[in-house]
Amino acid sequence: MELESILLPGISDQRPLIIAGPCSAETEEQVMTTARELANKGFKIYRAGIWKPRTKPGGFEGIGTSGLSWLQQVKKETGMYVATEVATKNHIIKAVEYGIDILWIGARTSVNPFAVQEIADALILTGFEGPVLIKNPVNPDLELWIGAIERIYNAGIRKIAAVHRGFSSYDKKMYRNLPQWHIPIELKRRIPNLPLLSDPSHIGGKRELIASLSQQAMDLNYDGLMIEAHCDPDKAWSDKDQQINPDILSYIVNLLVIRDTKQTTESLTELRQQIDQIDDELLAILAKRMRVSREIGQYKKEHNMPVLQTVRYDEILDRRVNGAKGMGIDGAFMKTILEAIHEESIRQQIEVLNQ
Ligand code: PEP
Ligand code: MN
Secondary structure (H helix, E strand, O other), X not given: OOOOOOOOOXXXXXXXXXXXXXXXXXOHHHHHHHHHHHHHOOOOEEEOEOOOOOOOOOOOOOOHHHHHHXXXXXXXXXXXXXXXXXXXXXXXXXXXXXXXXXXXXXXXXHOOHHHHHHHHHHHHHHOOOOOEEEEOOOOOXXXXXXXXXXXXXXXXXXXXXXXXXXXXXXXXXXXXOEOXXXXXXXXXXXXXXXXEEEOHHHHHOOHHHHHHHHHHHHHOOOOEEEEEEOOOHHHOOOOHHHOEOHHHHHHHHHHOOOXXXXXXXXXXXXXXXXXXXXXXXXXXXXXXXXXXXXXXXXXXXXXXXXXXXXXXXXXXXXXXXXXXXXXXXXXHHHHHHHHHHHHHHHHHHXXXXXX
């Protein structure tokens, strides 16, 4: 892709590029107070959702077009650039009419090719030149994300960036949206010149996770961060648990360690991050295997079957060891690992049996 820099005049090329502001524009006062506080801390790009895609109806669905004049006011008074989310042709027409500088496509929109195409067509219609930021679709589908990026690119937009905001999952124990770092890493490998931003607010879903997720993004060489900031986070009308005030944001940003990407150890850092990621995946897969194993234990118990079935075990061992060899993994090493896993499976099944 032949892309142009998303850095608007006056924006530093030092990492990280930061886009900060409330989840939603709520009132003129909240928009202006937050903007003034952010501008005082040196932030240069302001975000605020005008139209909010809410999971269920009945909540605050955004202030709508009337909030656009507040963003105009932010621009005029603080000199910050302003950004908002668009999901329909009409949003784009209105945002362009009010001079919004940066548009982003949300995760619930980038998932839908019809919607993205409507946006692409509206960009052509209005002559908006970007930057356009494309959030990952809610589901972990890299091709869909790339498809959305291509639709915007095909509309002639050259100032494009991707925003990683994590992926929906049923299990929300740690993160609101699972980071699945390998997906944005693969995006970066596929389109190396596409700037990549992280949205730690929507990944974590809680303010406590913003600092560490931001650091992780910096260590993975992301170009920037989109972070939700609100003058009074606990009173926010949407996403209050994940918003921080401008003071805390500034504190977090100043603590970030930005490693020099030109140093020779850079690739080592990235490789180690990959190892961490892979180990996390290995753990999750092992845990899943143990769960299945326990279910098998339960089945055997109910059907009065013995836990150890040696024929099945020999078959597993042979097949896996041969498979491993085919993938360049030492057979003896694979056998050791499988034996350890099998031993633990048996132990867990016996535990189920005795419950
Ligand atoms: C947002 O940025 O406020 C938002 C709705 O994000 P996402 O599309 O990532 O859920
Ligand atoms: Mn939000």
